[in-house]
Amino acid sequence: MGEAIDLGDYADFTADPYPVYEELRARGPVHRVLLPKPADDGEAWLIVGHEEARAALIDPRLVKSPAKLGFSGLDEELIGTHLLITDPPHHTRLRSLVTRAFTARRVESLRPRIQRITDDLLDAMLPHGRADLVESFAFPLPLTVICELLGVPDIDRADFRRMSNEVVAPSDRDGEYATFVELAAYLRDLIEDKRASAPADDLLSALIRTTAEDGDRLSPDELCAMAFILLIAGHETTVNLIASGVRALLAHPDQLAALRADMTLLGGAVEEMLRYEGPVENATYRFTVEDTEVAGTVIPGGSAVLVGLAAAGHDPERFPEPDRFDIRRDARGHIAFGHGLHHCLGAPLARLEGQIALRSLLDRAPALALDGPADDWLPGMLIRGVRSLPVRW
Template structure:
């Protein structure tokens, strides 16, 4: 058994939710791996937390850290109710699932979305800008990626307010009961959606393509696997981008020198988006991994079956990887950041998220030259999975 003292993350209270970076910095000073009691809807759970960059990068690609909870006999609620998906699968099952989805979700398909993403962004800003002030999350950061992923998947028009409530509860649950209700409702919706698409016949959308996709050996996704894939693409396909845009614009508006530099030279936009991802990425910690066998991370013994959380936010502020890591600098070479993960579970939608982020931020700055904060941001989301604000009031 490890003799490391247990660090009670709950004791840091709301200050940890608002700004976890000072806590992660103190932990990194003491070492790259710590035994912590989880802060979130499942508070009370003991996990290993990796906060160093090199250790996090290595752990993300370590096959001894399983994602498939069947290997430790404890399936996750969303997998149980919805179906197997990439984030809860290991090779060879993960290899098979990813191969099937990448046949349909190609780089070419993402690039073809560029004009449509621009059109959606312009339409949202046409509606927003005459008002003079708005909640940027509600007006742009949320509806843009939700519209894009819904159209890509071929999902009928959603009740945005209702879907936002369900989706946010899934990724940042306030308690176990509301999380359970949200997952059950989403599972029912996805099952009905897939059945409707099977009955409707071929259409030109990603979900229909996934239903039809067949490997050379005749392999296809089962109904449960289709449901799991739709769940992953629909939730992860918009939640990360919402917070990439929200956190990124917030970083710019709270660093006026960097905002001025970007306005003066928009060729810096691609690098600015990478720095946004490094500085305040949309995913605070990667989804749970489990020790499939006894192992060591940076000399710390992890017992078989124990849970491991890899701190993406913490790793990307490691001074051993990035000089002056707490400084937001759009000219920094932020390549190698872990905002989208690393290894075989690297985010499937990273290219789409970057494209949406660049178009949204670039168009917003071009069309709202007087953009500024209009009060304090809303509260930061609970839990340690998603890093984002509930609201971001701005004016122009």
Template sequence: MTLIDLADYGPDFIANPFPYYAKLRETGPVHQLKGPDGKGAWLVVGYEEGRGALTDPRLTKSSAAVGKEQMDAMFGPHVLALDPPDHTRLRKLVAPEFTARRVEHLRPRIQRITDELLDAMLPAGRGDLVDGLAFPLPIIVICELLGVPLADRDVFRSWSNEIVAPTSPARAHESLAALCAYLDELIEAKRSGESADDLLSTLLRARAEDGDRLSLDELRGWAYVLLIAGHETSVNLISNAVRSLLAHPVQLAEVRADFGLLDGAIEETLRYEGPVETSTMRFTREPVPFGDTVIPAGEMVLVGLASADRDPARFPDPDTFDIRRSTTPGRSQSHLAFGHGVHFCLGAPLARLEARIALRSLLERCPDLALDPDAGPYEWLPGLLIRGVRRLPLRW
């Protein structure tokens, strides 16, 4: 099999990977990427194969299970790197806090935060949507939910950016170490301080029906996952949705005329320009076939969510942005933007709610919203994990 070196595609791949994914899908559902030391991860690019990989018990989330080092092992056990029954146990202790009904109770607070951010942003007449709304909204929500001081959000943003879209392995490791130390101090302060009603404090006290509770290492792991995954998906969902709607002005006008179409626009953004380009890592416990290719045991596997959600075998006319796709007979198919199976994103209801409130409020208050013509080209986030831009300069 020919090794694929994504670096050969140049910066055009980062800006628009979809034509490259289409060519890969034409030649097979899985391809081996060339890494810095020769052979790298295997990338699954087809929808059916990707959906299957997300639930295949022959693929483990635990790198330790196949004798490999875990980059973020310093945070302790967390759900992104565990399989059932360990994954089931940890998720069960936290999942009640993120049900659709529980998240809906956050709506008034999310609306107030959105209104305050827009009040501060809009008088200038132009600005960066990421800095003004898409980043601060979800980070304020998750920090308030967890009990993290908002004063620390700027340094947290720098750590998070390096973790999900690293500029170098060394800086990614430094950011992981800094965040780990920060969370240790935060958890210790909550453990030794007065009782509070934030999520971290609740989890410190929480016990399951059988008396099970989180260890400090497990609590740190949950804090890490919730802080990183709890805001990065929403940041880029909001900014990607605005980019997609501005690029399709007829459909933008339809949403403005009927906000009942907004949910469809959000779901289509998740499929067409989702915030997570590839899944987090999995490893083959044994040889696993994908079509005519067999991935050997002990290999890293990535599911190309962005590629799968543009697979014409699953989605008719997949490169067309269609806000009515989810309600059109014969066209509605489940996207994989939030994953599938037991690792389906716990924060999906929160991400959808934040996007719904942010987009409606922005469109209602900015009838002349447009890209800033003086802004220059987009600066795309590097790497294969997160799909989005560092800045989205707009005028209104």
């Protein structure tokens, strides 16, 4: 089987993992790795090829539920069973219930409100001449949108940002546990308040009321878990889509100029941003319940498997010259939002927010430029993004 490759041995892995992925891909599409500390710890099997990753995302032998191996994560223990840790038929049931409430029409109806929130944030930010784009724009925009969509009352942004960061990029085990306890208490109180209130036209209220034809509905624990995954995943990916997208444009002035000259390129530019520096580096864990051959490599039963979404986006077999950022590239086929049963439910909302945010920012800040280093990357193997993006205009 060979010795596991220690990703912590690569000094610049968090800041720039792509050369490491290229080196691994040259040896083969599947590798046993030791995850970098402190955010991650332990061993996993990492899939780095595009076609192999795409196939793994729909492989029923790679299960999502850790319970099938006899253990559970903090999210399941403290919050409940959500979409990212279930398999059919349980996953099918949960997804069908939330899809009833989270419709394409509901997402599209948000367009004017997203534009208004965007404009208000830019009104507050632009007079200052410089800002941390994450703190002032990329974070509050999707957080405000998802909170309004779910019907979450105003929450302390700094407090929630702390909790969200600790969930998706934990600093240590103790902090991660304490944050899950805090978040679970908040969500359960929120749902009880919703139940006791008059019916409202928000997504969380709709999920409380939603009933399938056979009378099935979400249990209290399932509601809490659904609120958790929609609230965290519903803003975290979009924060980093916007911030990393702007960062890529500012690092490639020719591409920024091309987009400013022709805004019809915006849709394709967002897809290239997702491919080039997508917000999710690796899909959440999958597990082998028995010895399983993946791309010619036998992964032992009981193993954790990471499907490399970022690595797949830089596979030259699928995307020629993958390290070149090109907004005119046909980036369709990327798997930044996953693939198959677990394809991101909120992908249309993230794309809509990203396009509105980028168009409005570029329109209103024609001299936008970096105002210092943007290299404080979030730790861990899940979320890819910078903690701050200093800009001026």
